[in-house]
Amino acid sequence: MGMGRAGSYYPGAERLISPVLYLLVLCTISCVTHIGEGQVQTPQCRIQKCTTDFVSLTSHLNPSLDGFDTEFCKALRAYSACTQRTSKSCRGNLVFHSAMLGISDLMSQRNCSNDGPTSSTHPVIPIEPCNYHSQHHHASQPGVPEHPRPTYLFCGLFGDPHLRTFKDHFQTCKVEGAWPLIDNNYLSVQVTNVPVVYGSSATATNKVTIIFKPYQECTDQKVYQAITDDLPAAFVDGTISGGDSETRSIWILEKTPGRHVEIHAAYIGVNIIIRQQGRYLTLAVRMPEELAMTFDETQDLQLCMNGCPTSERIDQEGHLHLPMQGLQQAGLQQQARAEAQRGLFTLESASSKCREQLEVKDIYFHSCVFDLLTTGDANFTTAAYNALKDMEILHPKRERWHIFPNSAAGLRPFSLLSHALLVVFLLVALL
The missing domain is CATH 3.40.1000.10 (Mog1/PsbP, alpha/beta/alpha sandwich)
Known part of the structure; x- marks a missing residue:
C-alpha cells in the first residue's frame, strides 16, 4: 500500500530517472575526457561546466515534494541557456550534442516551457575557477569548504x-x-x-x-x-x-x-x-x-x-x-x-x-x-x-x-x- 500510494502521488517519477542518470553519465564522461586525452572536449568548450551546474541545481530536489516541477524546469532552462552560450565553441563536440538531446527529452517529459525563470529559489552560486573573488566570497554555500575573506x-x-x-x-x-x-x-x-x-x-x-x-x-x-x-x-x-x-x-x-x-x-x-x-x-x-x-x-x-x-x-x-x-x-x-x-x-x-x-x-x-x-x-x-x-x-x-x-x-x-x-x-x- 505504501509503495502504491507513493507511485500514485507522483505519477511519472520513474520516467525521470533515466534521463537524469543519462545526464549524470554525460557529466562523468565529460570530466574523464577532459582530464584524460582532451580529444573529445577542448578547453574552450564549457559543456562540462553547464552539465555540472545542472546536476548541482537538481541533486537536492525531491520528486515527491511540492514545487519539484517548477524548480526542475528552472534548472533545465538554465542548462539550455548555458549550452546555447557555448554552442559556438562546442560545435562538433559529441558530449555537447548528447546533452542538447537530453535537455530536449527532459523538457518534453516535464512539460517545461522554453520561456520562464532560470534562477532557483535556492540558487547555488557557481564558483568560477578563474575568478579569485568568486572563490573567496561564495564559500559559505552548503558543501563548499570555508575560506577566510582575503586581505x-x-x-x-x-x-x-x-x-x-x-x-x-x-x-x-x-x-x-x-x-x-x-x-x-x-x-x-x-x-x-x-x-x-x-x-x-x-x-x-x-x-x-x-x-x-x-x-x-x-x-x-x-x-x-x-x-x-x-x-x-x-x-x-x-x-x-x-x-x-x-x-x-x-x-x-x-x-x-x-x-x-x-x-x-x-x-x-x-x-x-x-x-x-x-x-x-x-x-x-x-x-x-x-x-x-x-x-x-x-x-x-x-x-x-x-x-x-x-x-x-x-x-x-x-x-x-x-x-x-x-x-x-x-x-x-x-x-x-x-x-x-x-x-x-x-x-x-x-x-x-x-x-x-x-x-x-x-x-x-x-x-x-x-x-x-x-x-x-x-x-x-x-x-x-x-x-x-x-x-x-x-x-x-x-x-x-x-x-x-x-x-x-x-x-x-x-x-x-x-x-x-x-x-x-x-x-x-x-x-
Whole structure:
C-alpha cells in the first residue's frame, strides 16, 4: 500500500530517472575526457561546466515534494541557456550534442516551457575557477569548504616619484632607471624613472611594464607596456583580454584614450590603474595579500613590499623637506637663484594651486607642493589628485586613506620659521 500510494502521488517519477542518470553519465564522461586525452572536449568548450551546474541545481530536489516541477524546469532552462552560450565553441563536440538531446527529452517529459525563470529559489552560486573573488566570497554555500575573506593590499606611485607601499608607508625616492615595484609568483610590475629637472635628484615615471604570469588554464602569459605618449588599450600581443571565449579571466578597460587605462585580472583578484598626466605616468595597484607574499629570497627588491633602499630616499625617515630649503641649507645659492628664476611657483602659489584640487592637507597635498616647487610643472597637481582618487577606489581600508604630515609616514609640517626663511631666501635670490 505504501509503495502504491507513493507511485500514485507522483505519477511519472520513474520516467525521470533515466534521463537524469543519462545526464549524470554525460557529466562523468565529460570530466574523464577532459582530464584524460582532451580529444573529445577542448578547453574552450564549457559543456562540462553547464552539465555540472545542472546536476548541482537538481541533486537536492525531491520528486515527491511540492514545487519539484517548477524548480526542475528552472534548472533545465538554465542548462539550455548555458549550452546555447557555448554552442559556438562546442560545435562538433559529441558530449555537447548528447546533452542538447537530453535537455530536449527532459523538457518534453516535464512539460517545461522554453520561456520562464532560470534562477532557483535556492540558487547555488557557481564558483568560477578563474575568478579569485568568486572563490573567496561564495564559500559559505552548503558543501563548499570555508575560506577566510582575503586581505587586500594597495600600492601607488606618482609624481617625483612618491611611493605608497603595501604597508602604507609613504616615501619619496630617486630610483632613477628601471626598478621592480612588484615581483612574485603571479605578477611582475616594473617602472622606469627619468630625471625631471637638470641638476636635481627628482625623477618621474615614463615607462611601466606589467607581466601577468601563466596560471593554470586561466591565462597564458600577458605583458602590458606603457610609455610616455603611448598608453595602449591592449597587451603587447595585441589582445585586450585573456581566458577562454566564454569567461574572461583578465581584460583591459580604456577609460580615457591615451590617458587612463585599467587592467582587471579576475583570476588573481588584481586591479591596476595606469594614467598619464603631462609627460609622466602614475600607477595604482590592489592585490590580495596571500598572493603578494608568494615570492622567494631572489625577489626581495620590491618597492611596493619593502620600500625604496635607504640610498635612494629623498625624504628622511618619512619627512620631506621643501626643495628650496635644502638648497639654502647646502649653500648652493647660485643654483637656487637659477631654480627660482626658472620656476613658476613660490610656496604660497604652489600651495594655492594644490588646494584647487586637493582639499585635505594630507601627504598627497604636500607631495603636490613639493613637486611644484621642484619642477614648476602644474601637471603634477593633477597627478597628485588622480593618485588620491585611485587610492580611494582601490585601497581596502577607508580609515587609512589619509596620512598626515605629523604621522611617522608623512611629511614634516611646514613651520612658520621655515616659511619665513624661504620667503627671505627667495627675495635675496631674485635681487
